[in-house]
Amino acid sequence: MPSQAVLRWFSSFAPHPLAVSWRERLRSCFGALLGIAATGASMHWLLGPQAQVPFLIAPMGASAVLLFGVPASPLAQPWSFIGGNLVAATLGVLAAMWVHDPIVAAALGLSAAICVMFALRCVHPPSGAVALTAVLGGPSIHALGLRFVLEPVALQSFVLLASAIVYHTLTGHRYPHVSRPSAQAAPGVSGITRADIEAIVRERGELIDVASDDLESLVHEAQLLAYARGFSELKCTDIMSQAAISVSSETTAAAAWRLLERHRIKALPVVDEARRVVGIVTRTDFVGRTAFGLRGPRGRRLSLWRDASEARRVDDLMTPNVRTVDADQSVAQLIPVFAHYGHHHIPVVDEGRRLIGMLTQSDLIGGLHRQTQTRQLRTA
Known part of the structure; x- marks a missing residue:
């Protein structure tokens, strides 16, 4: 019935369960607190209280979610973060300079940023907000011109990245994320190779927020675990x-x-x-x-x-x-x-x-x- 189809559609809005421990969640929250505090304090110290440059721009909050909350994501890696922000800031500033209508400029700047981020393999979702900030940030942002790319975007990005690297290192977490070698396939278990996984990803034709190495590792670990479950008596x-x-x-x-x-x-x-x-x-x-x-x-x-x-x-x-x-x-x-x-x-x-x-x-x-x-x- 149509009503059942509508209910199923609405049920798809329900949040997926998170396989993340509360300890890890709290670690991420505290890391974001320290990262944003360090970024704002560094800007205040470097530029001085009378600076016309904002000490924090809103996209850094979204970036902190990725860097501290989901540091294994390909979208949260250093090249994605730094490259995406610099690309988006540059194109956003240029769009604001060349197009007088703010709505058209925002649309053009954002779409161009996405295109170039894909080309340079530095897709970082919060960078879209960087492009919009360059266009819609108001007179103080427009007055900076291309300086907006360096101050505040580049400066804040590097400080936040350094904070993330230091924090993850001190708390025993891997960042930047380097994929581990996949587990060996168990005897008798059909092997799924990285080439198989990459072929499936290419066939789907969309960006999947998990690295191919991690997908391969997860599949092999699941295979080996399922295989070993039948040998629980083996000590x-x-x-x-x-x-x-x-x-x-x-x-x-x-x-x-x-x-x-x-x-x-x-x-x-x-x-x-x-x-x-x-x-x-x-x-x-x-x-x-x-x-x-x-x-x-x-x-x-x-x-x-x-x-x-x-x-x-x-x-x-x-x-x-x-x-x-x-x-x-x-x-x-x-x-x-x-x-x-x-x-x-x-x-x-x-x-x-x-x-x-x-x-x-x-x-x-x-x-x-x-x-x-x-x-x-x-x-x-």
């Missing part, structure tokens, strides 16, 4: 490497590096006298930081600390508060840890947090593969 102890090589925090960094080289491994758990895990040191920790004249791959000499010696210890390099998993934890619960949080090596501990093994992505995939083969033999 970490069933697939871990039991002969885990470890070091103490007093071990010299040179000795730790030699262990990594000798055993051809990528990470060493750091344990105390009771074998409790207190950190982890990886090959990445040595790059650009070691100072022992050690040789890397193909004899390449690692970059050195000038004042270092054999006395430099592992606790100068290690990452403390390392993520661990319990020995009896289900393998299915490891998928988000490896895939979503970007871990590659996870120590396995007992009830006393003592090290009993090591898990890698290869161990996970290999364990699932062996379990699959065992099931196939049982059903054959």
Whole structure:
């Protein structure tokens, strides 16, 4: 019936559920507060209280929503933010100069800004408001002319971007957003490649506010999680490497590096006298930081600390508060840890947090593969 169709149409207006924790929401809100406050205060300090340039323009509020609320969005990345704002400001000012009718100028400036942002791959929705501000901002904005592009747009954009980078770094969040490598496809699960995803996106012919790398990663993680759910009886102890090589925090960094080289491994758990895990040191920790004249791959000499010696210890390099998993934890619960949080090596501990093994992505995939083969033999 038509009335049911109308009701379904209105029901589509209902908000979609947000899979965002309250902690993350509060973190975003506080970040926006600090970002806008820092931007306004910087403008006041740099330009002085008598400046004719507005300390804050309204589009910066919309940009703050993206930079602090949805920092993983392609529309919130630095190039989109800076490039979009500068393009929109320039075209908005030019439209206001060349077209006397404000409505026509606003329409032309906005449409031209969208066109150029698409061409330069710097689409940033709040930049549309920047173009309109250049046209409709009133005499004080018009008096600035092309200076409006630099002050306030460019200046405020760079300050807000710097605030976002610093805040996300201090709160342990990735920004600028760099897509993680997609999870390995599980044995027996049909693989969906990035090329497949990009082909579907191109066929839809519209901008989707998720990067292709992130879409690929989400699909593969979901595949692996669905596959592993059928192996809930498989525990970490069933697939871990039991002969885990470890070091103490007093071990010299040179000795730790030699262990990594000798055993051809990528990470060493750091344990105390009771074998409790207190950190982890990886090959990445040595790059650009070691100072022992050690040789890397193909004899390449690692970059050195000038004042270092054999006395430099592992606790100068290690990452403390390392993520661990319990020995009896289900393998299915490891998928988000490896895939979503970007871990590659996870120590396995007992009830006393003592090290009993090591898990890698290869161990996970290999364990699932062996379990699959065992099931196939049982059903054959």
